[in-house]
Amino acid sequence: MSSESRTALRVCPLCEATCGLTLTIEGGTVTGARGDQDDVLSHGFICPKGASFGGLDTDPDRLRTPLVRTDGVLREATWSEAFDAIAAGIPALTRTYGSQAVGVYLGNPNVHTMAGALYPPLLLSALGTRNVFTASTLDQMPKHVSSGLLFGDAHAIPVPDLDRTGHLLLIGANPLESNGSLCTAPDFPGKLKALRRRGGTLTVIDPRRTRTARLADRHVPVRPGTDALLLAALTQVVVEEKLAAPGALAEHLDGYDELAAAIADFTPEAVAAACDVEAGTIRSIARELAAAPAAAVYGRIGSCTVEHGTLASWLVDVLNILTGNLDRPGGALFPLSATARAPRPAGPGKGFALGRWRSRVSGHPEAKGELPAAALAEEIETPGEGRIRALIVVAGNPVLSAPDGDRLDRALADGLDFMVSVDPYLNETSRHADVVLPPPPPSQSAHFDFAFNSFAVHNQVRYSRPALPLEDGGMDECEILARLVLAVGPGHGAPPESVDDLVIATTLARAGAPESLAAELTGRTGAERRLDLMLRLGPYGLTLEQLLDHPHGIDLGPLKPRIPELLKTRSGRIELFPAPVAADLPRLRAALGARPTGLVLVGRRHLRSNNSWMHNVAQLRGGSNVCTLQIHPDDAARLGLTDGGTARITAAGGEVEAPAEITDAVRPGVVSLPHGWGHSRPGTRLSVAGEEPGVNVNQLLSGTLLDPLSGTAVLNAVPVSVSAAR
Secondary structure, three states, X not given: OOOOOEEEEEEOOOOOOOOEXXXXXXXXXXXXXXXXXXXXXXXXXXXXXXXXXXXXXXXXXXXXXXXXXXXXXXXXXXXXXXXXXXXXXXXXXXXXXXXXXEEEEEOHHHHHOHHHHHOHHHHHXXXXXXXXXXXHHHOOHHHHHHHHHHHOOOOOXXXXXXXXXXXXXXXXXXXXHHOOOXXXXXXXXXXXXXXXXXXXXXXXXXXXXXXXHHOOOEEEOOOOOOHHHHHHHHHHHHHHOOOOOOHHHHXXXXXXXXXXXXXXXXXXXXXXXXXOOOHHXXXXXXXXXXXXXXXXXXXXXXXXXXXXXXXXXXXXXXXXXXXXXXXXXXXXXXXXXXXXXXXXXXXXXXXXXXXXXXXXXXXXXXXXXXXXHHHHHHHHHOOOOOOOOEEEXXXXXHHHHOXXXXXXXXXXXXXXXXXXXXXXXXXXXXXXXXXXXXXXXXXXXXXXXXXXXXXXXXXEEOOEOOOOOOOOOOOOHXXXXXXXXXXXXXXXXXXXXXXXXHHHHHHHXXXXXXXXXXXXXXOOOHHHHHHHHHHHHOOOOXXXXXXXXXXXXXXXXXXXXXXXXXXXXXXXXXXXXXHHHHHHHHHHHHHHHOOOOOEEEEXXXXXXXXXXXXXXXXXXXXXXXXXXXXXXXXXXXXXXXXXXXXXXXXXXOEEEEEEEEEOOOEOOOEEEOOOOOOOOXXXXXXXXXXXXXXXXXXXXXXXXXXXXXXXXXXXXXXXXXXXXXX
16 A cells, blocks of 8 residues: 555445445545444445445546537536536526426436535526426335325335334335335345344345345245235234224324225235235234334335335335334334424424426326426427426436436437536436536545435434545536526526525524524535534534534434424324325225236346446446346246347337346246346447446336326336247
């Protein structure tokens, strides 16, 4: 190791686990990463993504300077040229066509950065547009909607108390590969093994025998897309057999009798054939769940991205409530982030509403201020007043992540007057932009987990300052987005700090705090001053200086009960059977008679990648991180497929070909393709990903099938036909 070698601490930004890292830096370059043994949350755990931090950081394909389109060609430009182009392009369109002529798409990486948490709300406010699309309607919106309806707050999402539970039921979740989703838990595998060591029970409901399922006491290979039916039957057993015991929550519940009546006909015998799960197994799971001293039900992507995703998400929490496991240690609790608003006295709130406005073309209702990502292409293509003529994409690649990428690809190429991408890569989406604004590598960025601390299985707070200074000519991502906010409005050319100063002043006024507090805030940047303010006004009364004095983080203790203070429903109670759910339940009842006659498709995640944005890291290639069609041996034999042979997969949205992987890890009647692949389009700069591009599973989807309550695209349990390619 050279004399210039040093180490720096950093919270990993590459998945929801948010593990603490110790970076090795030599000559101004990150050359290694290992787990931080003293980190208050991860305690030294690290996964392959975190270990590859240096490879991602130094990827030669990362853009280092802005790109501006001139005469149809993207060329390198100065930051001033880039923001001048935006200031000339966006405001002119809004003056001519109105604010709805601009759409915004926010990708998943936004929640992994400080900038992505702090500035997009200001961008949307500056634009005044309702044409907002995010990756949430491709994965997690059903959980936000169900939480909004139950608790009055779409961000009040309970997480399993993994360290103290004695019985864990996972449905549609594979945390050994995903590292957790809406559940920030470094070393999820270790926590599940600890559950087993202390005599606890793990049940996994999944059509694939995943790594998580192989660890379970019981694996139930449910028919894909029937999660809500199975959960309804579990709930019916709890009610019918008088096993419901909500405990302290009883005095805060509304709607129990209505719920009991509505789910009465979802008996185990009624759902067994549709779910392909024996009625006796369903009854056993329900009884064991109700009898456990402390238990938690946790459902994720597989139960969300299906036709009844919101109902499944709702029933997960209904089961936790009825068995007395919501908001108690060892059950499912609500984390309390250090930057959350300080708890308020219990009482009625504003509640949560769906469909406050609708999309222009198909009339999709908004959910949490967002329209379905699957509707973006039609909003660009379809003529008429309110057509999207300009698009701003921040850290997103919807050409690969949304259904029917070919259609969206054409819409971006032919239907827009102006497009901006904030992205470090020229990828399948950003290649269409008129201006590309590249953020710096993660080693040159500060890090705070505004989003994931709200889903952490243990209350804590950590902050990382940049491990390395910005490269010459680089610009901090917070400054990029602040300047973008100014460029789309009347403030172009103003200092970027003015954006943060305005937020600080507004926040102080809303909180009823003295204006003098602004002068007490510390921090090198506007973003740090805003963080300091949020910490001071938060539930623990911390400061930025305290975080800097604790580089491994501050342990804020185990999760604690928070009901009734967190409830924001109009009644001030848990609304167990909200009207939108009641209105959608007949659609689930109709599914009792559904019987798929052919193959259905499910996705899968890889431990060594995160959606489409990590396939360009050479260190993460290979192993299980491959784009294959998993198919059961019986189905492969019937279709004449050989292991490694090419399979043709056809569905409503199109056709793709992929190598067949014959395995009994998928149940008969089910095939699986991973998400995030398809790096074969021209005009990108993804040399590593381009060598093994894989195929885009979302091209099989037409985008017309959505969960109606949340607008989430149905990505799983999709009917497909499969044949051997000739």
